Amino acid sequence: MPSRTDAEIYDLANNVLAGITQNLTDTIYKDLHGSLSFGWAPALKFNAWAESGTVDGGPPQHNIVLHYELARLLYRDAEAFCSFASDGQTKRLIQTKFADDATDLLPECFTLEDCIQNMFLGSLTWVYFHELGHLMQEHGRVRNDRGSTAATTAIQELDAHAAQILTGRKASISHATELAADSEAITLCLIESARHFLEGPLVDESDGAEVFIGSVYLLTCSLACIFYRFNAGSSPQVVTPITGSHPSPIYRLERSAPHIYELTEILLKAFEFDGQRRRLVSMTKQAADLGSFFWNYSKGVASDETIHLFVKGFMQRPDFKPYSREILTVWDEIYPSIMASRHFGPPFGVMEFTQEFRDFVFND
Numbered sequence: 001m002p003s004r005t006d007a008e009i010y011d012l013a014n015n016v017l018a019g020i021t022q023n024l025t026d027t028i029y030k031d032l033h034g035s036l037s038f039g040w041a042p043a044l045k046f047n048a049w050a051e052s053g054t055v056d057g058g059p060p061q062h063n064i065v066l067h068y069e070l071a072r073l074l075y076r077d078a079e080a081f082c083s084f085a086s087d088g089q090t091k092r093l094i095q096t097k098f099a100d101d102a103t104d105l106l107p108e109c110f111t112l113e114d115c116i117q118n119m120f121l122g123s124l125t126w127v128y129f130h131e132l133g134h135l136m137q138e139h140g141r142v143r144n145d146r147g148s149t150a151a152t153t154a155i156q157e158l159d160a161h162a163a164q165i166l167t168g169r170k171a172s173i174s175h176a177t178e179l180a181a182d183s184e185a186i187t188l189c190l191i192e193s194a195r196h197f198l199e200g201p202l203v204d205e206s207d208g209a210e211v212f213i214g215s216v217y218l219l220t221c222s223l224a225c226i227f228y229r230f231n232a233g234s235s236p237q238v239v240t241p242i243t244g245s246h247p248s249p250i251y252r253l254e255r256s257a258p259h260i261y262e263l264t265e266i267l268l269k270a271f272e273f274d275g276q277r278r279r280l281v282s283m284t285k286q287a288a289d290l291g292s293f294f295w296n297y298s299k300g301v302a303s304d305e306t307i308h309l310f311v312k313g314f315m316q317r318p319d320f321k322p323y324s325r326e327i328l329t330v331w332d333e334i335y336p337s338i339m340a341s342r343h344f345g346p347p348f349g350v351m352e353f354t355q356e357f358r359d360f361v362f363n364d
């Protein structure tokens, strides 16, 4: 199949996101007497933003904007990733260098074209839901200075070149709310995907679970690509004191991976399928690592460096403790106001830290 043209990518992206916006309007925003709009920006940037005009205590007034260039690059990344992952050399390299137990690098239940399309649609809706996540919890207000009377607040994803690099409390709040928006986005994406594949008319009952799991795998691969793209070339190290607006890609992946396999298992069981926990855990790790490997490999970073960027689980990363301590402290502080502002959304969308994780982080 010939590759899609840029114009075809914009058409597809617009159809999907206009449909989601209409659906959210009809099912949620109308009941709340609020409004949600969506639009495109033409500047050639990999960027998206979320704008809120909500009056304190009033109905949600939300606007999401994505750049055409973001949609285009998400599609081109999906194409390049699937070509990389379906190459025999890649699999041999992965098996010899990193993971001798690596399974198929692309889900067998999809053709190559389906993989590209599903990865693109997964990543596109994830970015949209990440912006929605900022708005659902009114992060603009949380980030604003106390006493600010600004009528609207906006959160930009790409401010690596911002005039002033955030430091101190502003930086910690920005990082914590980015992770909180990731949590909402993953939850909304997985629930959408489960509805589509586990109860939808598109697949017959027998292979619904395989197709759902395949779509989750591709979404996880794409998260690595998205996080590195938004990272805009800044250091992937996890450092304190926290500076800048966004967490490091590897920290975002470490947080996302368990969220993905835990919620996928819950959704499979909710639709009366086998939970397959062990498979989900290793599959999620493989997908995140493969996405990171693809991204760093294609940028020419040596393979023995990229291994440090692979998902290991927080318990294996004591060096992340100081950073996690700052995130937990600020998150606990802003949590009550976030929960008071949160307009809607399933409970799984709210970022949570287990007691085990808290003990690990706060005890030396």
Ligand SMILES: [Zn+2]
Pocket: 130, 134, 155, 156, 157, 178, 181
């Ligand atoms: Zn964000």
